[in-house]
Structure formats: structure tokens, C-alpha cells
Amino acid sequence: MAKNLRGFVDQLRMRGGDLIEIDKPVQPHEFGITAILKQLEDSGRTPAVLFKHPTDLEGRPSEFSILANIHASRARCARMFDVDPATPNYELSLAYARMMKETIAPQVIAPSEAPVREVVWQGSEADVRRLPIAKHFEMDLGPTLTMTHVMRSLRGFYDISFAKTFYKWDPQRMVVSIQTRDLNRMVKEYEERGEPAPIINVLGHHPAFHLGSLAHNKPGSDDYEMVGSFLREPLRLTPSVTWGDRFMVPADAELIIEGEIPPGRREICDPFGEVPRLYQAQCLRPVFQVKAITFRRGAILQDIFAGFRDSFPLNAISTEASLENLLRPHFPHLHAIHLPDSGSGLLAAYIAVKDIQPGQAEEIGRMAFIDTPVLHTVVVVDADIDVFNETEVLWALHTYANLARGVQIYGGKFAPHVAYNPSFAPTNWGGKVVIDATRPSDFAFGLRSQVPKEAIERMRLTDYVPPSNHD
């Protein structure tokens, strides 16, 4: 059977402890989803959460459920790619980096075989008020869909990118906030021809589909081929309801909204609480005119809790992998990279390198900023510092860094690179910084205290401390 979301949810369900299923009705458009997720996060818990009985936008019981928080743990993200969840840190990023270099051609199946075509709503039936759409944050403009969208370039390739689609108190007219370079180029291509641009919103698929779509690939490469690599099997496609085989859609999606962007029309969009935990400013964005809604029976609609743990590994894993592929050829002693939660998995990178040479920290930072312009801070540490342990990184910074000469601040130099991603622009102000927090090696310097490794192996904790006292 092809990989799909409900299969992954079944795996979580069988393991137990990694999925909470909520039977009580919730009203997603009245913060019913995020109020629960926030309390779970505040209590240090990061399970995936399946809301089995949400209401639709009219307050009626919905025929769909909502799944959120699926990405909130790296161990669960590892399972999405069949990586050992016991090694969810840099091993996962390395696996992702390998998958970025491969493609698997998609497989086309007939609509009659496509699960996402089990039910088709068109015309007045295609009414978004029948969906359970979450309003996430206090200042949000309204209920918002947060998953991936797909467009097809006039040059033939497909792009999959996360974007937000806002409910605009209309059954078939929404507004889509596109932030990525490729999707914006595609909108422009169609506008220059004066034609409506086909676009779909994929509201539920195997999580490797969504997480894989974030891979930094070359402009012009086909994302349907790319996500096949992350699924470890061909992505199954089927002709869309609206455009037939001129626009193929993921056959194993839970729910798809097919729509068109009319050329030149812009409407009010945002605020929305974005990944860096700041609201995106109100602005004007393209209209998303709904043409059809297709879904599997009992479809699970996915949602992202942006700005909280659900969104951090999404960006962190894909960027760690991208930087691995970029830096490794230049710095063979590269040890590990991590984008911590404190930077929303987006704004800060901790990079560990073995036997670093003078000047290399600055070079690493410069390369990272060019590859990932949204980065604000790069801290370079030695390989014996665990970049996934922020306390260790900050210890190195406070102890090793020479703040008089080990800190490089860049002003507006890299600013043009951030312009294409305005949702993160409010965080990119005042320059960027690279901090060399490696132990000085060009003069006599102190040594970090260590308990001998041999002693730790000899004095096993379980032999001396009762199990009830272990964490």
C-alpha cells in the first residue's frame, strides 16, 4: 500500500504514548485546537494530537478530523523517514541530506483508483465553510490553512511549498499568502499571460511528503520527483478534477482544495502568527478561488502550530541537511549542525567542527548566510560540544569566545537575500553575527574539566542508583 497519513497515524496509535486522541468536540475557529496544544507544550509534552470531532466553520459537527503537532518531536520525524528514532539528532539530518540528493519518478494512477477522489465536491458544494479550519492566534486575521500548496510552472515542473490560505468569510474565495521564491515566480508567469494560475492545497498526506517538500533543491527541479525520495517510493499522482492531466495531484492525499489564482487580484491577508513567533504584518496577497474539494472518506486534515515546537523541526531538519551538503565539501571535519528551538529552528545555527583552523568560523558563517538567508546567528563550536545541547553551546560561547575578535557582525550586506521571504523579514534586522566559540588554539588556554570516560563506563548508574531515581 502506498504511504499515506492514516497509515502513519495507525503506527503512532499502535505504539501508544506518541498520539493523543481527543473525542470531545472542539471549535477550531475559536482557538479550540491551539488552546490545547499550548497547554500540552507548556507542560513539556509533545505528542501528535488527533482532534476527532471538530466543528466546521459554521459550528456544525465536521466529517473531518484534525491532526496537529505531528512534527513536534524529532524522534517522530525520524520515524517518518524510517530513521531509527533513538538517533533523532544529526543522524536524522544526515539521512535527510542523503535523500535530498536523490529523486524517484512519480507514478500515475487513474482517478478511479485514487483515494483522494473518493468524494468530489464541485460547484456550490465546494464550500470551505464545511471544513474545520483553525484560528491559531489572538491577532490572526481569521481561520487559516497552514499546509503545503502545489503549483505547476509553465515550464512543466511542479513546486510544493508551505503557504497559508486564509478564510475570507466567503464559501469559495480565500486568500493565499505565498512566501517562497518558486511559487511567487509561478504566480507571476501566469499573470504575465493574463491567465488564472492553477493551485492546490494539500491538507493531509504522509508527513514525509510535507517535511520532504522543504528540501532546498535547485530552481526548476520537480518537487513531485523530490518527495518520492523522502517517501522512499514513487509519489502516486492522478489527474485533477479541474484541469485533468494538465495538473496532476497527489493521489494518496487526505484532502485537496483545487483552486485558481485570478491574475492581478489582491486582497487583505494577515496578520498570522508565523514560525519565528511574530505576527506577519497585514498585507495584500493573491486570491484563491476554490474550484473543487476532493477527499478520502473520513479524511484527516493536517494543521501546523506555527511558532511552537510543531514548526521547529520542520525548518531545522531541512536546513541542517542543506548546510551539511553545502559545507561538507569545504570543511571535511564538519561534525554536526543544529538549528535550535530558541531560534525557532530557523534563525540560529550551531555548527560543530573538529580541528578548526583560524578564519574558518567566519567562512562557515558567511557560507551559511548565503545558503540560508533567514539565519540571524551562527555559533561555531568544537566537535566535543553537543550542538543539540544548548547549555553546552552557550557554555562554549561564554567560556571560549573572544568577544573582542571572535565575533563578526555583518550589517545590511546580506539583507537583499531575505527579501523574497517577507514573513520572516521582521526578524532580520540589525545585521547578522558569526561567533567563533571554539577553544583558542593559538596560545596557551585552559582545559575543560572531564570525568574520565573509563570511570563512567566502570561505575554504571544502574548499579548504584535505584531505577525510581532515574529520569
Added chain:
Amino acid sequence: MERIFWAECCKCHGKFYCSYREMRHIGVKLMCPFCRAEFLPEEAASIDDRWIDERASSQGSG
């Protein structure tokens, strides 16, 4: 960094912010996210569009 401005809704007095480039002086009505009132920036109960000096924020050692 994208320049923004804060607007105070003339009806419910909720405060929210908007893109300066896209919304401040082009005659587009803002929409209050709290009560959905639509109004021009000039009709806002208050506006905060202070801005920093770009040159001061772009000095660095690199």
C-alpha cells in the same frame, strides 16, 4: 527588515500591524482582525509608524 506600522481600530480599538510598503499610503483599507471593521489608515484611532535609521542598523564589522 520589512517596515511595519501599528494601527488602532476606529471601532473596537484593537491594535494590529500592517506592511508599511503595501498598506500605509496607497489608499487601501485595513481590516481589523478583531472586529473585521475596514478603514483607511487615516481613519485609525491611532497610528504608530516610527522607524529606525536604516544606516544605523546596517553598520557592522563584516
